[in-house]
Amino acid sequence: MKSRINTLIGGALIALLLGTAATAAFWTPFDPLRINLKARLQAPSLLHWFGTDEFGRDVLSRLMAGAAASVVVALATVLIAVSIGVLVGGIAGYLRGWTDRIIMAVNDALLAFPGILLALAVMIVIGANKTGLVLALGLAYIPSVARVVRGTVLSIREKEYIEASRVIGNSELYSMLRHVLPNAIAPVAVLATSMFGWVLLAESALSFLGLGVPPPAPTWGNMLAASRPYMETAAWLSIAPGLCIALTLLGINLLGDSLRDRLDPRMAHG
Amino acid sequence: MTAPLLTVDQLRIEAARTAAVVVDDVSFAIERGEFLAVVGESGSGKTAAARAILGLLPPGLRRVGGAIRLDGEDLAEIAPRRMRALRGRSVGMVFQEPMVSLNPAISVGAQMAEGLALHERLTRAEIRQRCLDMLARVQIRDPARTFDAYPHEFSGGMRQRIMLASVMLLKPKLLLADEPTTALDTLSQREVLDLMVELARDHGTAVMLITHNLGLVSRYAQRAVVLRQGKLVETGSVRQILSAPREAYTRQLVDALPRRSSASGRRVAGDPLISVRGLKVSFGGRQRLFRRDADVAAVNGVDLEIGAGETVAVVGGSGSGKTTLGRAMLRLIPAAGGEIRFQGRDVIGTRDRAFRLASQLVFQDPYSSLDPRMRVGEIVAEPLRHVPELSSRERDRRVAGMLEEVGLAGFAQRWPHELSGGQRQRIAIARAIVRHPSFVVADEPVSALDMTIQAQVLKLFERLQAQYGFACLFISHDLAAVEQVADRVVVMQAGRIVEQGSRDDVFDRPQHEYTRALLAATPVLDLAGQAAARVSG
Numbered sequence: 001m002k003s004r005i006n007t008l009i010g011g012a013l014i015a016l017l018l019g020t021a022a023t024a025a026f027w028t029p030f031d032p033l034r035i036n037l038k039a040r041l042q043a044p045s046l047l048h049w050f051g052t053d054e055f056g057r058d059v060l061s062r063l064m065a066g067a068a069a070s071v072v073v074a075l076a077t078v079l080i081a082v083s084i085g086v087l088v089g090g091i092a093g094y095l096r097g098w099t100d101r102i103i104m105a106v107n108d109a110l111l112a113f114p115g116i117l118l119a120l121a122v123m124i125v126i127g128a129n130k131t132g133l134v135l136a137l138g139l140a141y142i143p144s145v146a147r148v149v150r151g152t153v154l155s156i157r158e159k160e161y162i163e164a165s166r167v168i169g170n171s172e173l174y175s176m177l178r179h180v181l182p183n184a185i186a187p188v189a190v191l192a193t194s195m196f197g198w199v200l201l202a203e204s205a206l207s208f209l210g211l212g213v214p215p216p217a218p219t220w221g222n223m224l225a226a227s228r229p230y231m232e233t234a235a236w237l238s239i240a241p242g243l244c245i246a247l248t249l250l251g252i253n254l255l256g257d258s259l260r261d262r263l264d265p266r267m268a269h270g
Numbered sequence: 271m272t273a274p275l276l277t278v279d280q281l282r283i284e285a286a287r288t289a290a291v292v293v294d295d296v297s298f299a300i301e302r303g304e305f306l307a308v309v310g311e312s313g314s315g316k317t318a319a320a321r322a323i324l325g326l327l328p329p330g331l332r333r334v335g336g337a338i339r340l341d342g343e344d345l346a347e348i349a350p351r352r353m354r355a356l357r358g359r360s361v362g363m364v365f366q367e368p369m370v371s372l373n374p375a376i377s378v379g380a381q382m383a384e385g386l387a388l389h390e391r392l393t394r395a396e397i398r399q400r401c402l403d404m405l406a407r408v409q410i411r412d413p414a415r416t417f418d419a420y421p422h423e424f425s426g427g428m429r430q431r432i433m434l435a436s437v438m439l440l441k442p443k444l445l446l447a448d449e450p451t452t453a454l455d456t457l458s459q460r461e462v463l464d465l466m467v468e469l470a471r472d473h474g475t476a477v478m479l480i481t482h483n484l485g486l487v488s489r490y491a492q493r494a495v496v497l498r499q500g501k502l503v504e505t506g507s508v509r510q511i512l513s514a515p516r517e518a519y520t521r522q523l524v525d526a527l528p529r530r531s532s533a534s535g536r537r538v539a540g541d542p543l544i545s546v547r548g549l550k551v552s553f554g555g556r557q558r559l560f561r562r563d564a565d566v567a568a569v570n571g572v573d574l575e576i577g578a579g580e581t582v583a584v585v586g587g588s589g590s591g592k593t594t595l596g597r598a599m600l601r602l603i604p605a606a607g608g609e610i611r612f613q614g615r616d617v618i619g620t621r622d623r624a625f626r627l628a629s630q631l632v633f634q635d636p637y638s639s640l641d642p643r644m645r646v647g648e649i650v651a652e653p654l655r656h657v658p659e660l661s662s663r664e665r666d667r668r669v670a671g672m673l674e675e676v677g678l679a680g681f682a683q684r685w686p687h688e689l690s691g692g693q694r695q696r697i698a699i700a701r702a703i704v705r706h707p708s709f710v711v712a713d714e715p716v717s718a719l720d721m722t723i724q725a726q727v728l729k730l731f732e733r734l735q736a737q738y739g740f741a742c743l744f745i746s747h748d749l750a751a752v753e754q755v756a757d758r759v760v761v762m763q764a765g766r767i768v769e770q771g772s773r774d775d776v777f778d779r780p781q782h783e784y785t786r787a788l789l790a791a792t793p794v795l796d797l798a799g800q801a802a803a804r805v806s807g
Binding site for chain 1: 600602623626627629630631633635638639640641642643652653655656698701
């Protein structure tokens with residue numbers, strides 16, 4: 001019962017986010033890039049629901065446009081991290097031995113760097129744009145996925161149903177794809193949803209440092225960054241994007257939990 | 271006429287969330303120094319009843335009615351503080367799983383000392399001395415070394431003795447033992463229970479033994495309480511319950527004990543289906559800091575032949591190498607030496623596909639041998655992937671037929687977690703048989719199941735074997751089950767075969783000392799009605 005309410009709230013928040021991002025592609029109340037210096041730093045009003053920023057741009061319009069950018073960046077990053085992480089972790093966990101040791105040595109070395117620091121280094125090489133951001137963050141988050149997947153695979157491959165699969169005459173690859181990976185999905189699903197949140201934050205942090213999506217294109221991160229000098233005089237500039245990030249994280253986490261439960265036949269009827 | 275030590279009066283326990291009744295108006299009493307057995311299968315509420323005595327019901331269960339009186343004190347009414355004083359001091363408990371009931375991070379001595387330090391005023395030296403005495407009492411070889419060692423250094427049987435020692439240190443008036451030997455092999459089981467009885471007698475402790483094993487009940491207990499689905503079925507002296515059960519369910523339990531089938535010596539003439547010569551399997555020694563221990567030979571030069579359709583049982587205690595032998599014969603573990611021939615062909619050097627497809631394995635634990643993300647129908651159908659000549663309609667028909675064969679018709683769409691242990695084991699058997707193998711290794715296939723379910727599964731197995739005629743390597747430490755199904759018996763100790771022969775020869779005229787010890791340790795019911803243990807040879 002409680003989980004159903006959670007699913008509902010999470011689903012509603014994410015639907016709102018995706019709907020907003022989609023709408024922003026062809027319509028926003030104002031042009032998010034149009035500068036109007038006569039209307040700078042206006043408090044929220046009926047005309048500008050979330051006020052205007054230091055260049056007189058409509059905050060609501062910018063949030064809507066930023067939603068699209070943030071969602072695309074976060075989704076693409078999680079996709080990269082999860083697919084490569086599952087591949088690498090799965091190989092290490094299933095083959096074990098030297099393959100595992102080498103892969104994990106590299107992995108742990110990467111893991112030892114703070115993700116942001118790693119992303120920073122990559123961004124400097126690739127350049128500060130959306131592609132660079134996605135690649136950098138994706139790379140930074142691969143090691144944690146690989147670690148989780150490897151550990152899960154290691155424990156699952158000792159289960160008797162894997163041995164049963166070998167006795168049946170199934171190949172190693174088939175056993176891996178049919179029996180090991182599906183059972184390793186649950187922790188990855190949980191990790192992926194929380195990672196979505198981290199990526200949103202990391203994107204904000206990188207934008208804050210001036211390495212995210214370059215201005216004037218809005219993202220929640222660079223809006224938050226730009227609002228810093230006006231924190232005391234125009235609090236809505238920080239509150240609005242901050243609230244967006246927080247609510248999105250909430251929605252993602254709620255939805256992720258219920259997704260994990262739904263993926264598991266043991267929980268589906270419980 | 272003194273009052274009993276413990277009286278349980280109309281105890282009623284419910285699941286907090288669903289209000290399902292777990293224990294339903296159960297009443298019984300234990301006299302001082304008495305050995306009472308509480309008998310029941312899974313779901314009978316026997317563990318919940320015992321835990322309620324200590325106020326240690328697992329979360330989700332609660333006592334909703336009834337009284338529990340220990341020495342006249344109502345345990346339901348006393349303050350938590352008083353209850354804590356009683357735990358350990360007056361009522362001790364030994365758990366089922368010796369592997370997890372000792373804290374791996376604390377030395378044995380420290381764990382034993384905990385209770386003494388809590389309940390008695392003693393100096394450290396006195397505590398240590400008492401612990402050492404008690405360890406010596408439970409026949410631990412080197413008490414001083416054991417005192418400073420950690421739990422992982424000991425086998426299951428040793429841990430259970432340590433557990434017993436630390437509980438008995440406080441000389442409780444009542445000892446609750448919840449399936450204390452279910453996880454142990456026959457020999458350790460005997461040792462641990464014999465010790466428990468001796469210690470209880472020394473200290474005048476009453477014992478409440480919770481078990482599903484009627485053999486143990488007949489050997490050790492004076493009175494028994496039979497529970498089923500939370501209800502009290504029957505109570506009385508062990509002799510009366512076992513020889514003249516009043517209730518149908520008790521009779522069913524007694525009847526479920528494996529009996530020797532008359533047909534024996536199905537010795538098949540001609541070439542053996544599988545022959546093993548000088549098979550060796552070794553595991554790499556433990557990796558220490560700078561060196562590696564010498565390899566351990568788990569199977570050390572085994573010769574064995576199995577004819578088509580024959581059942582050969584491998585018996586032995588834990589660590590005897592019987593499971594390794596089964597795995598090695600299926601080529602799941604590489605052999606270090608020797609040869610395995612299947613229908614005359616060597617299957618060690620070559621990757622013999624025909625052998626892989628003709629051999630199968632039934633596992634001990636039905637909870638981990640089925641992929642939790644596959645439906646029953648998919649699980650049973652999976653081996654048929656490798657029978658390409660079968661059309662998908664024929665395959666579906668074969669799966670449905672197989673499910674019917676094991677008594678689970680219409681279960682194809684269920685998930686494994688929706689089934690009971692016995693049902694899962696039937697599915698595992700169906701999966702093993704569906705491709706009509708000629709050789710099946712059954713690794714303790716019933717030891718994880720309840721008694722009545724064991725009997726059903728063994729019967730099913732026998733019937734399927736008669737029908738499909740596969741040869742079987744039946745690995746077990748339960749001699750009673752072996753007696754029921756085996757044609758020939760092989761006794762293993764420390765990786766070697768110490769005795770082999772026809773079932774009747776091995777059971778009635780054991781030659782090797784180890785075989786005799788195993789037989790003596792197996793609790794059996796005398797069918798003449800008098801409950802007794804098999805006299806050791």
